[in-house]
Amino acid sequence: xxxxxxxxxxxxxxxxxxxxxxxxxxxxxxxxxxxxxxxxxxxxxxxxxxxxxxxxxxxxxxxxxxxxxxxxxxxxxxxxxxxxxxxxxxxxxxxxxxxxxxxxxxxxxxxxxxxxxxxxxxxxxxxxxxxxxxxxxxxxxxxxxxxxxxxxxxxxxxxxxxxxxxxxxxxxxxxxxxxxxxxxxxxxxxxxxxxxxxxxxxxxxxxxxxxxxxxxxxxxxxxxxxxxxxxxxxxxxxxxxxxxxxxxxxxxxxxxxxxxxxxxxxxxxxxxxxxxxxxxxxxxxxxxxxxxxxxxxxxxxxxxxxxxxxxxxxxxxxxxxxxxxxxxxxxxxxxxxxxxxxxxxxxxxxxxxxxxxxxxxxxxxxxxxxxxxxxxxxxxxxxxxxxxxxxxxxxxxxxxxxxxxxxxxxxxxxxxxxxxxxxxxxxxxxxxxxxxxxxxxxxxxxxxxxxxxxxxxxxxxxxxxxxxxxxxxxxxxxxxxxxxxxxxxxxxxxxxxxxxxxxxxxxxxxxxxxxxxxxxxxxxxxxxxxxxxxxxxxxxxxxxxxxxxxxxxxxxxxxxxxxxxxxxxxxxxxxxxxxxxxxxxxxxxxxxxxxxxxxxxxxxxxxxxxxxxxxxxxxxxxxxxxxxxxxxxxxxxxxxxxxxxxxxxxxxxxxxxxxxxxxxxxxxxxxxxxxxxxxxxxxxxxxxxxxxxxxxxxxxxxxxxxxxxxxxxxxxxxxxxxxxxxxxxxxxxxxxxxxxxxxxxxxxxxxxxxx
Numbered sequence: 131x132x133x134x135x136x137x138x139x140x141x142x143x144x145x146x147x148x149x150x151x152x153x154x155x156x157x158x159x160x161x162x163x164x165x166x167x168x169x170x171x172x173x174x175x176x177x178x179x180x181x182x183x184x185x186x187x188x189x190x191x192x193x194x195x196x197x198x199x200x201x202x203x204x205x206x207x208x209x210x211x212x213x214x215x216x217x218x219x220x221x222x223x224x225x226x227x228x229x230x231x232x233x234x235x236x237x238x239x240x241x242x243x244x245x246x247x248x249x250x251x252x253x254x255x256x257x258x259x260x261x262x263x264x265x266x267x268x269x270x271x272x273x274x275x276x277x278x279x280x281x282x283x284x285x286x287x288x289x290x291x292x293x294x295x296x297x298x299x300x301x302x303x304x305x306x307x308x309x310x311x312x313x314x315x316x317x318x319x320x321x322x323x324x325x326x327x328x329x330x331x332x333x334x335x336x337x338x339x340x341x342x343x344x345x346x347x348x349x350x351x352x353x354x355x356x357x358x359x360x361x362x363x364x365x366x367x368x369x370x371x372x373x374x375x376x377x378x379x380x381x382x383x384x385x386x387x388x389x390x391x392x393x394x395x396x397x398x399x400x401x402x403x404x405x406x407x408x409x410x411x412x413x414x415x416x417x418x419x420x421x422x423x424x425x426x427x428x429x430x431x432x433x434x435x436x437x438x439x440x441x442x443x444x445x446x447x448x449x450x451x452x453x454x455x456x457x458x459x460x461x462x463x464x465x466x467x468x469x470x471x472x473x474x475x476x477x478x479x480x481x482x483x484x485x486x487x488x489x490x491x492x493x494x495x496x497x498x499x500x501x502x503x504x505x506x507x508x509x510x511x512x513x514x515x516x517x518x519x520x521x522x523x524x525x526x527x528x529x530x531x532x533x534x535x536x537x538x539x540x541x542x543x544x545x546x547x548x549x550x551x552x553x554x555x556x557x558x559x560x561x562x563x564x565x566x567x568x569x570x571x572x573x574x575x576x577x578x579x580x581x582x583x584x585x586x587x588x589x590x591x592x593x594x595x596x597x598x599x600x601x602x603x604x605x606x607x608x609x610x611x612x613x614x615x616x617x618x619x620x621x622x623x624x625x626x627x628x629x630x631x632x633x634x635x636x637x638x639x640x641x642x643x644x645x646x647x648x649x650x651x652x653x654x655x656x657x658x659x660x661x662x663x664x665x666x667x668x669x670x671x672x673x674x675x676x677x678x679x680x681x682x683x684x685x686x687x688x689x690x691x692x693x694x695x696x697x698x699x700x701x702x703x704x705x706x707x708x709x710x711x712x713x714x715x716x717x718x719x720x721x722x723x724x725x726x727x728x729x730x731x732x733x734x735x736x737x738x739x740x741x742x743x744x745x746x747x748x749x750x751x752x753x754x755x756x757x758x759x760x761x762x763x764x765x766x767x768x769x770x771x772x773x774x775x776x777x778x779x780x781x782x783x784x785x786x787x788x789x790x791x792x793x794x795x796x797x798x799x800x801x802x803x804x805x806x807x808x809x810x811x812x813x814x815x816x817x818x819x820x821x822x823x824x825x826x827x828x829x830x831x832x833x834x835x836x837x838x839x840x841x842x843x844x845x846x847x848x849x850x851x852x853x854x855x856x857x858x859x860x861x862x863x864x865x866x867x868x869x870x871x872x873x874x875x876x877x878x879x880x881x882x883x884x885x
Contacts, residue, residue, distance in 0.1 A: 134322070134330035135251050138221025138262070140195035140269050142167040144218070145178070146209055147200030148189070151224060151273035153178050155198045161282055164269040170441040171251050174848040179311060182348040186212075191216035198261055200270040203227040203241055208753075211248040220253035220259035220580060222271045223317070224667055230258050230318055246321045255327070259317025261687075263302070266336045268310045273866055275304035278310050281336065287311035288418040289331040292343035297411065307559025307569050308419050323348025332356075332365045337644065338422040341414050342405075347396070347741060356598055357403035361594065366426050366586045368406040368417045371396050380780045402596070402772075404589030406582035412551070413578035416570050416646070419478045420508075420579040423568045424543050424589035429507040432455040432580060434480035435498060435533075436512035437488055441549065442480040445512065448573050454580045463504045479504075491528040498536035500545070508580055509544045509809035514553035523558075531649075534565045544568070545595040548575045563746040595769050642719050645821075645842035652801055652810035653722075654835045669702050671721040678724040680838075681708045684715030687841055698724055711859045724838045725751070729795040731825035733761070734778070734804055734834075736811045738819055738845075744811050744863060748804060750782040751825035766808050773801050784881035786828065793830040800828045800835040819843045822843045 132262050143166065145155045148842050154172050156179040170178035173185050184190050189211065199206050203225040213221055231238035245257060255261065261271040265281045276299065281287050287309035295315045302313060312331050316324045325348055331337055340360065347353055361480070373393050379874045400407050408414050420427075430453050434445040447458055454784050456479045459467065467475045470493070481501055487493040502509045511533045515523050530546070542810035544567050548554040551571035551608065559569035571575035639838055643661045650656040658675055661666035661684070672679045683694035694715045696708035733751035734743050740764055749761025762776035777783060777800065788794040803826055811818055820843040828835045 134220060134253050134327065135196035137221075138196075138257070138330050138481045139264065139267060139334070140166060140219065143269060143271065144169045144171055144187075144190060144197040144213075144328070145200070145271075146171040146197060147224075147587040148175070149200065150174055152198065152200035152265045154275070155200070155271060156181055158274075158276065159268070159273050162265075162270055164268040164270065166195075167191075167265075168268065168622065171286070179256065184192055186214055186410050188212070188218070194221070195219040196223065196262075196269070196271055197221040198273065200224045200273060207241065207248050208806045210245060210254060213499060214248065214250045214252040218252055219875040220255070221249070222255050222259065223257035224259070224261065224273060225256075226258040227296065228257045228318055228320065238758065242318065243319050243830075249321055254321045255314075255318060256317035261315060262296060263310075263313040265313070266334065274299060276313075278313070281309065281311055281354045284576070285309065286336050286422070288341055288422050289328075289337045289340050290314070290341040290343075291316055291323065291331070291420070293319075293328055294343060297343055301411070301415070304415055305556035306419065306571050307556055307563055308415050309422065309563075311338070319346075319348045320605040323352055325349055325352030328356050328367075329359060332360055332363055332864055337365060339365055339418055339425075340367045342367065342371075342858040343414070345373070350399070353399070353403060353405075355403060358594065358596060361590060364425065366406070366421045366590075367404075367406060367581070368414060368421065368582050368586075369400060370408050370411065370414045371400065380476075384490075385693065392745070394747070394763040395739045396744045396763050397766065399742060400587075402765055405587055406585045406596070408578050410575075411472045412572060413575045415581075416572065416575040417579040417582045419563075419566050419570065420545065420583050421586070423563070423566075424508075424583070426590055427507045427580065427583040428587050428744055430581075430584045430588075431457050431505075431507045432510060433501055433504060433506040433508075434510045434512065435483055436480065436503055437483055437485050438512075438640065439482040439513045442478075442482040443482040444549070444573060445510070448577050452577060452581055454584055455579060459504065463500075465502060466500040466632045467497065470500050486531065489525045489528055491532050492593070494529060494532035495535050498533050499539050502536045502540045502542045506542065507584065507850075509542055510570075510580075511544065511546050511567075512549065513546050514548045514550060514667070514730065515558055517553075518555065524739055530567070532563065534567060538566070545570050545576065547573060549573050550830075552602040557602075579691060582710075592771075595772060598776050610628075640844070641717060641720075641840050642682060642840055643684060646837065647839040649823075649837060649840060649843070652813070654726035654810065655799070655834050657723045657725055657836055657838070659720055662709070662719040662879045664708040664719075665706055668721050669705050672699065673702060673760070675721060675723045676728070679705065680722045680724050681705060681712060682720045682722070683712040683718075684720050684859065685717035686715055686854075689839070696814040715764070725827045725829070725834060725838055727829050728827040729793055729830055730782055730828050732782075732828060733805055733837075734826050735823065736766070736807070736818065736821040740817070742779070744815050744818070746804075746811075748776045748780075748809060750780060755824060763826055764808075766812055768805070768808055770801060770805060773804050774873075777801070794830050795828040796833055796835055797828075799833075803835045803837070817844045 133746045143159060145152050145164055156168055159168055168181055168189055170181055170183040172183045175183045179181050199221050205223045210221060228238050228242040263270050263272050263276060265278055266279050289312040290301060291314045293316045298313055298315045314327055328340055328546050329446055332340055391733060408417055423502050432454055446771055459479055466478055467868055483497050497773055515526055533544055546562050546567050546569045554569055561571040564791050640794050646656045660671035662671050678698045681696045681699055682689055683762060686694040687876055689695040694712060699705050699708055713719060731751040735747040735750050739745045744765045744766040746763050746766055750758050760781045762779050764776055785795055786795040811821060822841040825838050826835055827838050
């Protein structure tokens with residue numbers, strides 16, 4: 131039996147408390163026709179809503195399967211302790227004033243910890259939540275009215291979990307024709323997290339799909355188990371994850387005291403799991419309707435039919451920039467559709483079939499059948515119904531019947547899209563569903579739904595990235611125990627003759643020379659370079675490396691903005707002049723062989739996310755990185771296929787593949803470099819706070835990808851302040867020196883980066 135089985139599907143319900151809320155739970159369960167036992171608990175009342183009441187938990191006739199606790203936060207803890215001792219199946223904690231109160235209440239955190247301790251192994255939902263509506267069995271632990279109705283025997287419906295009780299209450303009032311099997315609120319997730327609740331719900335055969343409103347993830351591995359199980363059961367998940375704005379993230383912390391995680395990392399996490407993401411409540415509901423009816427879509431192709439050129443244009447524009455699309459009709463398909471329409475109709479996709487066949491059911495059936503024969507993943511009919519109080523919709527139903535016949539003839543998927551939600555009443559939506567057509571309210575929301583369903587279909591068509599090497603075994607927000615610590619003192623690039631101290635007291639920020647030495651030790655392609663403490667040393671190093679060279683001031687971040695880098699120096703005189711300018715700007719100089727013949731520049735950055743651990747950003751690099759904002763986010767470890775997909779999604783990608791006759795980039799080398807950076811970060815995840823490689827210069831095919839600049843930030847000095855002063859090549863007693871041979875980076879044919 132699942133841990134939440136008794137709570138989610140109870141045969142007996144206890145309701146504890148008075149006031150207005152607890153009696154409502156009794157009332158709503160009776161109203162829904164719950165056939166199990168309902169046991170109100172109140173110390174002074176003989177009955178509640180006509181049902182016999184009990185004075186205390188001890189007086190109950192048995193251990194209840196599910197309990198709604200509607201008392202203050204202090205009493206809640208004592209009651210939870212009694213219920214756990216009694217063997218109850220689980221409890222909803224309605225009271226607020228726990229951890230979500232934040233700094234405004236010094237007792238909140240302590241009380242939440244006491245609540246969890248009191249519960250022991252008994253499941254507790256909340257606190258600070260409304261509870262649960264089981265529409266499949268008519269069991270409600272819900273202290274308010276709701277707009278839903280009981281699921282018909284043998285029927286299925288969507289399950290929804292939200293972290294906002296008010297959003298949950300509003301969702302019950304929907305008039306969109308979405309059948310619901312369960313609705314649940316998560317509250318503070320003090321003990322039982324959203325992912326565990328979701329796992330409990332999707333195991334129910336009456337649940338067809340799952341919708342989540344997420345303010346904060348409870349557990350990374352919990353969501354991974356949820357996604358894997360949902361895939362096994364073929365029950366798709368769509369989420370509305372809030373936290374894109376700073377204001378939303380602030381509200382999330384104050385509302386549920388849960389850790390939201392950065393939005394880019396959250397988005398990458400959901401993509402990895404194959405959980406579709408939408409950004410509004412209406413889109414969440416429309417997506418659930420589509421998933422409930424058809425499950426994931428096998429592909430992104432759409433057709434659209436309407437009797438208006440204006441609507442056809444709106445449909446075409448709404449598809450622009452999305453992953454779903456309207457493919458052009460093949461010649462044969464075009465001819466089939468054209469044969470059903472007059473010469474005045476321009477056949478295209480989206481199709482404006484004109485009004486001259488309106489209310490001619492056989493003619494519309496022929497046109498719709500021909501259009502739906504194209505093997506599209508989803509066929510859309512744009513149809514707004516007239517209002518019933520002033521108009522008649524009799525002439526609209528032949529259109530519906532024609533579309534119904536068309537999709538059935540072709541064994542195709544069909545949805546009726548209304549441009550305005552109010553033009554598709556609930557009764558009409560339910561009738562469309564009975565006919566096998568999905569009612570979709572709103573054009574934008576319809577596209578959101580189609581895009582989400584196609585995303586899940588694509589994700590499920592490939593091997594799960596959670597299998598094998600990316601099994602998410604890392605602890606959340608940190609490296610695993612036993613990860614080797616870094617020593618930035620053991621350099622692959624030797625210091626200048628002066629033996630200049632490498633860190634100069636900077637502690638947690640190694641300079642570029644040290645950072646590149648460490649990356650070289652990880653097998654990342656880094657141009658040969660040398661540290662210099664004077665102009666003469668810089669000239670000597672340049673002559674040894676071979677011209678042209680780059681010269682940089684060490685200890686300076688964002689060198690381009692500060693003029694701390696000079697490129698393409700072709701002679702000793704050039705180096706001498708540049709060194710005189712750069713030497714006063716930093717802690718020393720770094721001379722490096724120039725990387726020439728670059729096709730494109732990438733940025734590869736890694737930050738440590740408090741929830742997901744190391745998170746990598748891959749994007750268009752160079753000095754305009756902030757302006758272009760062309761990037762993708764990856765959770766680490768990442769598969770090669772994920773890195774390749776991230777690069778393919780960049781606006782820069784055509785440049786890497788030979789845009790307009792230009793040289794093609796060495797994409798395999800770029801992917802190798804990114805994966806090597808990933809391995810390096812994971813090996814030292816306990817101390818790396820940030821790594822910024824900008825640019826990673828990708829050269830032409832066969833010429834490699836080379837790190838031109840690197841900024842490494844550590845959480846603390848590797849071995850305290852002593853690390854910066856330890857003689858080079860001398861490791862601590864605990865840390866093996868990271869001093870690889872210089873040839874760890876494969877050079878070009880000449881022994882230097884490619885020219």
